[in-house]
Amino acid sequence: MIPYGQQDIQQADIDAVVGVLRSDFLTQGPVVPQFETAVAEKVGASHAVAVNSATSALHIACAALELQAGDWLWTSPVTFVASANCGLYCGASVDFVDIDPHTYNISPVALEAKLEKAESDGRLPKVLVAVHLCGQPCEMEAIHDLAQRYGFKIIEDASHAIGGNYQKERIGSCRYSDITVFSFHPVKIVTTAEGGMSLTNDAKLAERMQMLRSHGITRDPILMTKQPDGPWYYQQVDLGFNYRMTELQAALGLSQLDRLEAYVERRNELAARYDSLLRELPLVTPWQHPDAYSGRHLYVIRLRLDRIESSHRDVFMSLRDQGIGVNIHYIPVHLQPWYEKFGFQPGDFPEAEAYYSQAISLPLFPTMTEQQQNEVVDALRLSLEK
Known part of the structure; x- marks a missing residue:
């Protein structure tokens, strides 16, 4: 059987993972932030937050944008279910925008028409998840212009798209979006076995996503709501999740990123x-x-x-x-x-x-x-x- 997709694992990848296995850290060590920095620099974004899957990345992206019950998330109907489910996880309602027959991505024409009607009905979306199907980016400039006019936030679901460009800028730079999400599933362009990442140019969004991926806990006194008892102290200041990426995954991702x-x-x-x-x-x-x-x-x-x-x-x-x-x-x-x-x-x-x-x-x-x-x-x- 010739598979539709297949990972490429080379000796350098194996050596990188074995190096972590022989180190002091398997989780929450130095390699995850190294991987985050490498990806952010590669695509030209200010901040990157690595997690255990792109689904988790979509979830914390929606939560960081304060999507909640009573809000609407719109996305493409031609996508994996996670692009829509992330809205349901936050208690929001979900709707879809039909695709362009040439790109198979969200049609800016259909989006504009739907927004005009939604404005008159009082049901504008709070978040739009723009899916870069097959790796081809959406027409982000047109979508961004509509976001400015109608006041919604944009998440680029770039699970298929790391390594690509839009208007000669790297996908992931967030020029036309609030947050971009990558997937590192084995059949994707580079892999961490399982894993994902959210990128943003907004320090506050990055800070929120960092907390949400780890139980809503912080050790930063500035973010605490009461005086710490000592240097061991941590506080849960939000309801977060256990979405952390392991050092093993990050080591594999760093090695793959070279290719x-x-x-x-x-x-x-x-x-x-x-x-x-x-x-x-x-x-x-x-x-x-x-x-x-x-x-x-x-x-x-x-x-x-x-x-x-x-x-x-x-x-x-x-x-x-x-x-x-x-x-x-x-x-x-x-x-x-x-x-x-x-x-x-x-x-x-x-x-x-x-x-x-x-x-x-x-x-x-x-x-x-x-x-x-x-x-x-x-x-x-x-x-x-x-």
């Missing part, structure tokens, strides 16, 4: 090669915005079902039967049973649903060989001819 540019470059080379190999087939290859340089976490094709006899399911299963580990990213969140309980139903977001009915993620990872890629294309060609 970030090479990984993204290779992913883009493979994507360009797919574009060429698939040009004559009855499908749509991923369109790339001229303002963006994608991290290319995923390579998603859309089948031209009007030009083939097979169904979406038939093509998917044929590829799996041939040993090609294709996947679907994603089932629109509003169609999940949990969200249907809130009144969402088929037809609510037609562009997202059209995308889902045609989309297949082909294998793409930096160690993929051209021979493996040829096998994927040959299998796809055979599947489309059935």
Whole structure:
């Protein structure tokens, strides 16, 4: 089976983790802050807060922005459920904005129309989670302009996007957002096994997220609400969580970060090669915005079902039967049973649903060989001819 994604673990990564195992700290040592500093410097952000998953990073980002019951969080329907669930964790209500048919990200046109109606209804969002699907960034300047006009906060869900650029600036710089979130899951661009990170240019938001990831506890006398008893003293000043990243994860991430540019470059080379190999087939290859340089976490094709006899399911299963580990990213969140309980139903977001009915993620990872890629294309060609 050729997987749709796969981590690349080299001897340098193993040595880095073993070095931590032989050190004095497995958690809450010096390597986590080193990793935070390295990522912040890499992307041009002022502060970074490492946690145990991108889901945790999204949660503490929402909490730091004081999202709560009575508020609204909006996001894309084409994303992993965590991009929406983070709003529910805070007691807020969740809604969605339909996607652009070319980028598969939130459509600024649809967003503006929805905001106009929400303003008249008194239901404007407090937070928008802008998802950079497949690694391609959203049109953040347009989204930021709308945020200034309508007064909502922006979280960039860049779980797919570390190493990419928007308007020639690194994704994660937070130029057009309050907080950016990265994922370090094994199939992502760099990995910490599991892990995530929130980045911001706001010192107060960083401070709040640092406390929230560790039970809401502080040892900083300035942040305490009463006089400390002594140098051992700590206070819980908020209701936080145990979302800390371990030293082992951070060591792996630091080592992987050295290869970030090479990984993204290779992913883009493979994507360009797919574009060429698939040009004559009855499908749509991923369109790339001229303002963006994608991290290319995923390579998603859309089948031209009007030009083939097979169904979406038939093509998917044929590829799996041939040993090609294709996947679907994603089932629109509003169609999940949990969200249907809130009144969402088929037809609510037609562009997202059209995308889902045609989309297949082909294998793409930096160690993929051209021979493996040829096998994927040959299998796809055979599947489309059935």
